[in-house]
Amino acid sequence: MKRSFEDFVPTIQADHKGLNSYYRITLDNLDAALAFLKEEGTRLSTITGKDARDHLEVLYHFAFWGELHTVIVELPYEKPEVPTITNHFFNALLYERELIGLLGIDVLGIPDPRPLELPPKYTDPTPPLRRV
Amino acid sequence: MADVNERRFAKLKVPIGPSHPALEEPARFLFEVEGEKVVDVDYELGFNHRSIERLCQERPFSKIVYLVERICGICSHAHPLNHVERVEDIADIEVPERATYIRTIYAELERIHSHMLWAGIAGEEIGYHTLFMYTWREREKVLDLFESLSGNRVMHGCNRIGGVKWNITEEQAKSAVGTLSYLDTVADKITKAVLKDSNIAERCKGVGGLSKEDAIRLGAVGPNARASGVPEDTRVMCKYAAYGDFDLEPLTAQGGDVVAQAVVRLSEIKQSIWLTKELFANLPDGPIQAEYDNEVIPPGRSVGRVEAPRGELLHYVETNGTNFFERIKIRSPTLANIQSYVPKFLGCQVADIPIIAASIDPCFSCTDRMTVIKAGKRKIVSSRDLKLGRV
Amino acid sequence: MIVSVVGALVYAFIAALLLQGIRRIVVAHSQFRKGPSIFQAFYDFFKLISKESLTPNVTSPLLFNLAPILSVASMLVAALIIPLAAPTSAVGAGDLILVIYLLAIPPIALILGGSASGSPYGAIGAAREVALLIAYETPFIVAMAAVAIAAGSFQLSTISATAWISVMPLAAIAAIWTLPAAAAVQPFDIAEAETEICSGPYVEYSGPNLALLQLGQWLKIFLYASLIAAVFFGTAIYHFYPGVNFVIQFVIIALLVTAFIAFWQATTGRTRVTRVLRYYWAIPTMLAVIDLVLYVVGVRYMHFLFGWAGV
Numbered sequence: 001m002k003r004s005f006e007d008f009v010p011t012i013q014a015d016h017k018g019l020n021s022y023y024r025i026t027l028d029n030l031d032a033a034l035a036f037l038k039e040e041g042t043r044l045s046t047i048t049g050k051d052a053r054d055h056l057e058v059l060y061h062f063a064f065w066g067e068l069h070t071v072i073v074e075l076p077y078e079k080p081e082v083p084t085i086t087n088h089f090f091n092a093l094l095y096e097r098e099l100i101g102l103l104g105i106d107v108l109g110i111p112d113p114r115p116l117e118l119p120p121k122y123t124d125p126t127p128p129l130r131r132v
Numbered sequence: 133m134a135d136v137n138e139r140r141f142a143k144l145k146v147p148i149g150p151s152h153p154a155l156e157e158p159a160r161f162l163f164e165v166e167g168e169k170v171v172d173v174d175y176e177l178g179f180n181h182r183s184i185e186r187l188c189q190e191r192p193f194s195k196i197v198y199l200v201e202r203i204c205g206i207c208s209h210a211h212p213l214n215h216v217e218r219v220e221d222i223a224d225i226e227v228p229e230r231a232t233y234i235r236t237i238y239a240e241l242e243r244i245h246s247h248m249l250w251a252g253i254a255g256e257e258i259g260y261h262t263l264f265m266y267t268w269r270e271r272e273k274v275l276d277l278f279e280s281l282s283g284n285r286v287m288h289g290c291n292r293i294g295g296v297k298w299n300i301t302e303e304q305a306k307s308a309v310g311t312l313s314y315l316d317t318v319a320d321k322i323t324k325a326v327l328k329d330s331n332i333a334e335r336c337k338g339v340g341g342l343s344k345e346d347a348i349r350l351g352a353v354g355p356n357a358r359a360s361g362v363p364e365d366t367r368v369m370c371k372y373a374a375y376g377d378f379d380l381e382p383l384t385a386q387g388g389d390v391v392a393q394a395v396v397r398l399s400e401i402k403q404s405i406w407l408t409k410e411l412f413a414n415l416p417d418g419p420i421q422a423e424y425d426n427e428v429i430p431p432g433r434s435v436g437r438v439e440a441p442r443g444e445l446l447h448y449v450e451t452n453g454t455n456f457f458e459r460i461k462i463r464s465p466t467l468a469n470i471q472s473y474v475p476k477f478l479g480c481q482v483a484d485i486p487i488i489a490a491s492i493d494p495c496f497s498c499t500d501r502m503t504v505i506k507a508g509k510r511k512i513v514s515s516r517d518l519k520l521g522r523v
Numbered sequence: 524m525i526v527s528v529v530g531a532l533v534y535a536f537i538a539a540l541l542l543q544g545i546r547r548i549v550v551a552h553s554q555f556r557k558g559p560s561i562f563q564a565f566y567d568f569f570k571l572i573s574k575e576s577l578t579p580n581v582t583s584p585l586l587f588n589l590a591p592i593l594s595v596a597s598m599l600v601a602a603l604i605i606p607l608a609a610p611t612s613a614v615g616a617g618d619l620i621l622v623i624y625l626l627a628i629p630p631i632a633l634i635l636g637g638s639a640s641g642s643p644y645g646a647i648g649a650a651r652e653v654a655l656l657i658a659y660e661t662p663f664i665v666a667m668a669a670v671a672i673a674a675g676s677f678q679l680s681t682i683s684a685t686a687w688i689s690v691m692p693l694a695a696i697a698a699i700w701t702l703p704a705a706a707a708v709q710p711f712d713i714a715e716a717e718t719e720i721c722s723g724p725y726v727e728y729s730g731p732n733l734a735l736l737q738l739g740q741w742l743k744i745f746l747y748a749s750l751i752a753a754v755f756f757g758t759a760i761y762h763f764y765p766g767v768n769f770v771i772q773f774v775i776i777a778l779l780v781t782a783f784i785a786f787w788q789a790t791t792g793r794t795r796v797t798r799v800l801r802y803y804w805a806i807p808t809m810l811a812v813i814d815l816v817l818y819v820v821g822v823r824y825m826h827f828l829f830g831w832a833g834v
Contacts (some may be wrong), residue, residue, distance in 0.1 A: 020435055045464035048448050066369040068435050091351025091471055117178035128186055147645045259709050259793030265554040331791045483795050
């Protein structure tokens with residue numbers, strides 16, 4: 001990328017290793033981060049959801065030619081909500097549906113809220129990828 | 133009055149899948165059809181879901197390479213390649229050059245046989261059985277080559293953390309180059325048969341088109357994106373394994389229709405054959421396995437991409453210092469390409485549905501990774517069952 | 524009379540199934556394969572007869588079960604009327620118009636069965652079969668009409684006394700051109716496309732129903748080719764080699780079938796249904812119409828060109 005992420009978006013922590021960069025930000029700065037990444041011309045590669053034992057994490061992986069920039073957002077267990085990013089990156093739709101299904105994260109404002117891979121009659125209240 | 137005219141054609145809902153002759157793997161498409169024209173499409177995935185990401189968290193390191201290999205039969209080298217490269221990135225293990233060349237050879241051979249498989253499947257979908265028989269017959273030569281190199285046609289098991297398992301001898305390299313020269317002529321024949329056939333041109337030209345803006349917006353990857361003119365090839369962008377030593381260019385076409393997809397994949401076969409011959413010719417000497425302390429992989433994370441035959445494959449690996457992975461995330465290329473189905477299908481005819489479905493080269497085994505219907509009995513598996521290993 | 528009737532039926536049955544085996548072996552060899560045994564159609568037929576016939580719930584069971592019977596019954600009657608291996612047919616007399624009508628019944632049975640099967644695949648397959656039937660019947664009927672006008676009668680025994688290919692080669696080409704569509708092979712296997720609509724009208728049939736439906740189709744291919752051979756190659760050739768009539772006719776038919784049908788099946792993919800209509804209503808129909816018009820007007824171009832050879 002031409003400009004550096006930390007200079008434009010308030011970052012709690014930034015790690016760089018080779019072509020990979022990881023930026024930990026708060027949920028409020030997500031919009032600013034997305035706007036910046038969209039301007040730089042990155043593409044969303046995928047979204048990873050993670051149960052980090054005392055909170056949930058959502059990692060957005062953006063690709064810019066050979067570089068991979070990962071934006072990490074922490075979510076508490078009591079309020080697992082994250083706004084949708086399909087306004088900026090439309091191909092996030094299926095990845096966010098995976099978050100809904102496999103991790104039980106509410107994605108606010110998503111156009112198609114059906115969980116991606118679970119069957120319609122899945123009744124277990126704990127989503128599969130959570131550690132209980 | 134207007135109502136009567138609008139309801140002239142009855143709308144028919146045609147389901148394709150989960151089991152349908154047009155799909156090799158189960159997925160469910162529901163088409164709304166007016167006469168012979170498709171007006172709406174909805175898809176449902178998850179029929180092949182096998183909870184691999186969850187299983188990776190519950191098995192020790194040594195088993196994960198084999199587990200990841202079995203995600204897909206046709207991309208059976210790209211997945212473990214990506215996985216071991218991530219682990220090597222976390223643990224800072226330097227892989228010897230000969231091992232990276234051997235890995236690249238397997239990756240390119242896999243690309244060749246996968247694209248030949250695609251050409252056969254595409255022919256079968258439009259009713260062209262002869263093309264199917266011919267391409268699959270010649271594809272057997274690649275699979276025989278795999279068997280002589282690694283002992284198995286697919287699921288080679290040759291990747292290990294830090295290197296590869298089996299070496300390539302001089303005689304193997306020589307016979308491989310002979311097979312590749314023969315495959316070069318075969319690739320020319322297939323290209324001529326597909327691109328110069330008026331029947332195929334009539335069925336496939338302009339069918340399932342995707343504009344470049346749509347391809348970027350919907351996140352298409354791999355040959356699917358390159359057929360719409362997006363010049364992105366992970367081998368060129370990321371230069372993993374031995375690709376940094378060679379001058380590759382992404383092969384693109386315009387329009388994204390089935391003919392463009394065929395052009396991209398058939399030219400990629402020739403490119404891969406050339407590249408594999410170069411790799412065999414320039415195979416450096418040296419060890420095939422790095423020495424490292426394999427007691428524990430340090431905590432850390434790595435994310436990276438590999439060009440599987442179907443597109444950009446992404447693995448995210450996080451370790452926490454114990455013998456188990458903290459999180460492994462796999463995003464296969466078909467999941468990224470599925471959204472590009474919608475503009476391709478709208479407005480096409482029912483006769484075109486199978487060929488468009490096959491044109492993006494879908495591999496639903498890579499895409500879903502958890503099945504809940506057990507063979508014989510319908511049983512909803514809860515996460516407790518998964519944890520206790522009762523699956 | 525009884526002997527000739529039974530003989531014609533048995534011959535038609537065996538020849539139709541053998542023809543399928545020959546066709547599949549030729550196609551397989553052109554695909555570098557060995558192909559099935561030449562008696563494969565027999566194995567398929569008797570195996571299907573031994574299985575259970577299931578009728579789906581949401582259908583008109585009468586139509587669903589009637590379609591295969593209709594298909595086979597019409598073909599058995601046609602086998603008695605078309606001159607199969609002798610200058611006259613098994614029952615002595617035969618009417619061309621009746622035969623053309625009977626040959627159209629197996630596709631109509633498919634259409635009925637496909638619509639009655641209650642599955643969207645059957646409905647789409649039936650619709651495609653309608654389009655296909657209209658497409659390939661047109662040049663065939665015009666060609667047959669041309670020959671009937673030239674012969675002066677619709678009686679098959681009169682018509683097949685002359686080898687009409689020597690007088691109306693264009694009409695013969697038009698009729699032979701419709702063979703792949705009548706046999707529903709590539710490029711015209713649109714109604715029973717496996718990869719698109721799961722075999723269309725056939726999808727809900729099983730057991731003896733499916734066996735009869737397929738038998739009707741196989742008999743139709745054989746009798747269609749027989750009719751073309753009888754009309755255009757005539758029974759005049761039988762006078763050269765009396766006693767081996769049916770061998771000659773079967774060889775001609777087998778050549779027609781394998782040469783045209785197997786060749787096209789092995790080298791092409793499926794066309795779209797919208798294109799089939801335009802395809803058959805263009806050149807094949809035009810060829811048949813040219814021959815008809817020329818004959819009516821009085822131009823005997825074959826006699827003019829090849830009169831010295833005795834045409």
